[in-house]
Amino acid sequence: MYPKTSQLEQELMARLKENAGGNARAMSATIIALSSKAHADEVDQWVESLMGRRPARLLHLRGHSPDGLRSWSSARCALDRNDRGICFEDVYIETLDDAAYQGRIWGPLVLRELPALLIWTLGPEALNSCEYDCSQRVDLTIIHGSWDLKHYKRGLPAYRDAVLGALHSSNPLVDITWEQLLPLRYAFSRLFDMPYTQSIEDLNQIFIRLADPWALHLMKGWIKDRTKGRSIQIDGILDPDYRDYSSEITCTFTDGSRASLMVRTPKQAELRFRDGKLLQVSLPDASIGAVLERIVDSPVMDTLYLRAL
Amino acid sequence: MEQNIFAEGLPVRRRPHPFTLLVFGASGDLASRKLYPAIFSLYREGAIDDWFLIGFGRRPWSDSDFRQEIEQSLASFRLNEDERQGFLERCFYVQGDIDDPVSYERLAAAIKADRDLVSYLAVPPEQYRPIIDNLHRSGLSRRHPFASRVVVEKPFGRSGQEARALNEFITERYEEASVFRIDHYLGKETVQNIAVFRFGNGIFEPIWNNNYIHHIEITVAETVGVEKRAAYYEQSGALRDMVQNHLLQLLALVAMEPPTSFSSDLVRDEKVKVLRALRPLSDLDILANTLRGQYKAGLIDGQNVPGYVEEPGVDPQSKTETYAALIAHIDSWRWYGVPFMLRTGKRLGRRVSEIAVHFKKPAMNLFPQAFGGANQLVFRIQPDEGLTLYLNTKIPGLTDRSRMVSMDFLYGTGFGHPSPEAYERLLLDALIGDSTLYTRRDEVEASWAFIDPIRQAWDAQAVPLHLYEAGSSGPLAAQGLAERIGDHWRRL
Numbered sequence: 001m002y003p004k005t006s007q008l009e010q011e012l013m014a015r016l017k018e019n020a021g022g023n024a025r026a027m028s029a030t031i032i033a034l035s036s037k038a039h040a041d042e043v044d045q046w047v048e049s050l051m052g053r054r055p056a057r058l059l060h061l062r063g064h065s066p067d068g069l070r071s072w073s074s075a076r077c078a079l080d081r082n083d084r085g086i087c088f089e090d091v092y093i094e095t096l097d098d099a100a101y102q103g104r105i106w107g108p109l110v111l112r113e114l115p116a117l118l119i120w121t122l123g124p125e126a127l128n129s130c131e132y133d134c135s136q137r138v139d140l141t142i143i144h145g146s147w148d149l150k151h152y153k154r155g156l157p158a159y160r161d162a163v164l165g166a167l168h169s170s171n172p173l174v175d176i177t178w179e180q181l182l183p184l185r186y187a188f189s190r191l192f193d194m195p196y197t198q199s200i201e202d203l204n205q206i207f208i209r210l211a212d213p214w215a216l217h218l219m220k221g222w223i224k225d226r227t228k229g230r231s232i233q234i235d236g237i238l239d240p241d242y243r244d245y246s247s248e249i250t251c252t253f254t255d256g257s258r259a260s261l262m263v264r265t266p267k268q269a270e271l272r273f274r275d276g277k278l279l280q281v282s283l284p285d286a287s288i289g290a291v292l293e294r295i296v297d298s299p300v301m302d303t304l305y306l307r308a309l
Numbered sequence: 310m311e312q313n314i315f316a317e318g319l320p321v322r323r324r325p326h327p328f329t330l331l332v333f334g335a336s337g338d339l340a341s342r343k344l345y346p347a348i349f350s351l352y353r354e355g356a357i358d359d360w361f362l363i364g365f366g367r368r369p370w371s372d373s374d375f376r377q378e379i380e381q382s383l384a385s386f387r388l389n390e391d392e393r394q395g396f397l398e399r400c401f402y403v404q405g406d407i408d409d410p411v412s413y414e415r416l417a418a419a420i421k422a423d424r425d426l427v428s429y430l431a432v433p434p435e436q437y438r439p440i441i442d443n444l445h446r447s448g449l450s451r452r453h454p455f456a457s458r459v460v461v462e463k464p465f466g467r468s469g470q471e472a473r474a475l476n477e478f479i480t481e482r483y484e485e486a487s488v489f490r491i492d493h494y495l496g497k498e499t500v501q502n503i504a505v506f507r508f509g510n511g512i513f514e515p516i517w518n519n520n521y522i523h524h525i526e527i528t529v530a531e532t533v534g535v536e537k538r539a540a541y542y543e544q545s546g547a548l549r550d551m552v553q554n555h556l557l558q559l560l561a562l563v564a565m566e567p568p569t570s571f572s573s574d575l576v577r578d579e580k581v582k583v584l585r586a587l588r589p590l591s592d593l594d595i596l597a598n599t600l601r602g603q604y605k606a607g608l609i610d611g612q613n614v615p616g617y618v619e620e621p622g623v624d625p626q627s628k629t630e631t632y633a634a635l636i637a638h639i640d641s642w643r644w645y646g647v648p649f650m651l652r653t654g655k656r657l658g659r660r661v662s663e664i665a666v667h668f669k670k671p672a673m674n675l676f677p678q679a680f681g682g683a684n685q686l687v688f689r690i691q692p693d694e695g696l697t698l699y700l701n702t703k704i705p706g707l708t709d710r711s712r713m714v715s716m717d718f719l720y721g722t723g724f725g726h727p728s729p730e731a732y733e734r735l736l737l738d739a740l741i742g743d744s745t746l747y748t749r750r751d752e753v754e755a756s757w758a759f760i761d762p763i764r765q766a767w768d769a770q771a772v773p774l775h776l777y778e779a780g781s782s783g784p785l786a787a788q789g790l791a792e793r794i795g796d797h798w799r800r801l
Contacts, residue, residue, distance in 0.1 A: 026719075182319070182320070182321065185319060186321050189315035189316040189319060191315075192313045192314075192316075193313055193316070193324075193326070194313075200313070200315075223315075227314070267355070279327075279358070279359055280358065281324075281358045282355030283355065284355070298320070302318070302320070303318075304318045
């Protein structure tokens with residue numbers, strides 16, 4: 001037995017009318033959040049952070065639920081920064097087995113003419129094999145590399161290979177971890193803005209200190225790709241005392257001089273340029289809500305990610 | 310190495326180098342309504358991080374007075390204490406006289422040497438020359454290796470001759486690449502979208518020509534009157550105030566050929582080609598294809614409003630036009646035979662800025678009883694920035710009738726967030742040094758070359774001045790202008 005999607009759609013319309021003052025509201029995307037029941041709360045928190053930022057239909061698909069088959073819907077609206085109503089339509093489908101993941105169950109609930117984004121938490125191999133006929137029904141698949149890796153038993157190199165495999169065989173893919181590195185990549189790039197651009201030629205060593213192994217891997221990969229053809233030593237260390245956003249990068253130049261950046265709050269980085277000058281820079285918002293907002297606005301894959309892998 | 314390889318591919322707006330923004334007219338209306346809110350928005354969004362703002366003016370203010378003035382202009386932002394302090398502590402005031410070289414010595418001493426300088430002239434045009442000259446004499450117009458840019462507001466001259474002379478004057482003191490002539494219409498999202506729409510969608514460019522387009526209509530209608538600008542407006546009129554800059558810029562964007570890349574100079578090269586290809590209007594053309602009007606008393610938004618000549622500061626005998634309409638032609642392979650209908654006016658019934666592309670009717674009409682009209686594509690610039698495509702569709706039911714339906718795209722709902730203010734975008738571009746959305750010297754001069762003969766004929770009263778009621782759609786005679794091309798203006 002499966003949930004009746006047409007009935008869910010009707011329920012949703014009625015609820016949206018109740019909660020949005022009788023007016024049909026604009027939608028910007030369908031987000032399909034797919035997880036086991038055990039991880040559902042965590043994944044829900046990610047998508048929840050989009051609330052008040054972009055209006056969206058959220059399909060919460062939870063397999064392996066001890067409660068068996070259940071489905072329900074809700075609609076809610078919140079005011080954004082400009083006091084405009086931003087609405088969420090939620091559809092929940094839970095199943096005892098993995099039936100909730102199957103594209104033919106939730107596919108009809110995807111808003112046809114808008115971007116459909118699949119948040120995938122079942123590991124890259126399943127994505128690679130198109131096990132649930134999911135990726136064909138969406139425009140973009142979203143993974144969260146550092147979260148995935150914590151639940152992945154075969155280690156980082158195998159995870160990397162699996163993601164590469166998924167990239168080659170499935171939809172365009174976005175990694176939340178990569179997107180959350182944007183502030184660090186941005187701050188790092190600022191170290192070499194004019195008049196320091198020429199210093200890139202003198203780079204000898206780059207040392208990165210981060211809290212998360214997947215983020216460190218991607219960061220190193222990105223710098224390697226950018227400096228391809230130059231003999232620069234790139235090292236990194238995981239610092240378990242660091243918080244998610246904390247990071248530090250030190251560059252040493254051929255004459256022994258250094259430039260560095262330090263991130264201690266999510267909003268600001270301190271840059272020390274090669275000539276010793278200091279600068280505080282504001283960082284782009286890298287919360288999951290902000291990342292999802294960027295993805296909804298521009299649902300395309302970053303080709304630099306593939307090269308950083 | 311010239312390129313920062315680490316910045317390539319980052320989906321983050323470029324940040325300006327450390328800079329000082331120097332505002333002339335620091336206590337004026339433009340600074341408080343547009344500039345301070347724009348710079349604060351950039352600060353709040355983290356788009357700028359190493360900057361100072363210096364206000365220059367005659368009033369004997371302290372830094373603290375100036376900061377109070379700025380704070381008042383930010384009333385709508387609901388500042389928290391950190392923001393308030395963080396922003397205002399970077400704002401300073403220098404008291405001085407724009408004609409006094411000693412004032413500029415004080416100014417030069419207050420401006421840190423190790424950063425770019427952007428001088429914003431939020432002052433009446435007659436003050437441009439003394440300011441620019443004094444900036445030059447005090448060494449503030451060229452500060453190698455740092456940039457020194459100057460931003461000037463419209464009107465840029467009152468005629469082609471004046472514009473050329475002013476351009477000469479400025480470029481003797483600033484490099485042309487450092488002169489930013491602002492036209493705030495170019496900072497609006499829909500206006501920037503014209504190029505993306507045309508050149509980013511393969512389906513429209515093939516039909517963007519005289520084979521498929523019947524005419525193009527550009528409207529900038531305002532409900533406001535002259536407000537506090539009577540002295541300026543009396544000298545300017547709608548033709549100089551709106552047509553020479555905003556409307557011709559919109560025309561250039563909608564008609565230009567695709568540039569080979571979207572770089573500042575290549576885009577402006579294409580725009581200037583359009584402006585130069587505008588067919589000059591002969592005396593006869595001016596009589597037949599232009600129309601001017603002036604509002605009389607009427608009703609706007611339920612309020613009685615006075616006529617133009619009854620406004621404070623306006624000559625009761627004034628013949629200044631508050632409404633201008635004209636039909637222009639572009640002599641190019643693409644646009645030959647396609648009329649461009651331009652209109653603008655004050656105290657009209659509705660505030661509307663839009664470009665409507667009217668396509669030709671189908672070659673053969675299979676539905677003579679039911680045809681709803683030719684297709685239109687409308688770029689709405691304000692309010693409700695967005696796009697509408699009008700299509701014929703069968704009316705549901707047991708009938709064969711059809712009518713026009715609209716496919717709407719609204720920026721506000723399509724992306725779920727509002728567009729930034731035009732000044733915010735333009736100011737950031739000036740701080741970065743990107744002049745794509747600013748008008749270049751040759752564009753200004755080419756647009757004056759088209760406008761000058763009309764202005765001269767109108768000044769000589771060779772074209773009748775039609776009165777129209779405030780709150781209406783403009784002079785009734787404007788309809789006759791539209792009928793010359795076999796159509797009518799879109800309803801306001």
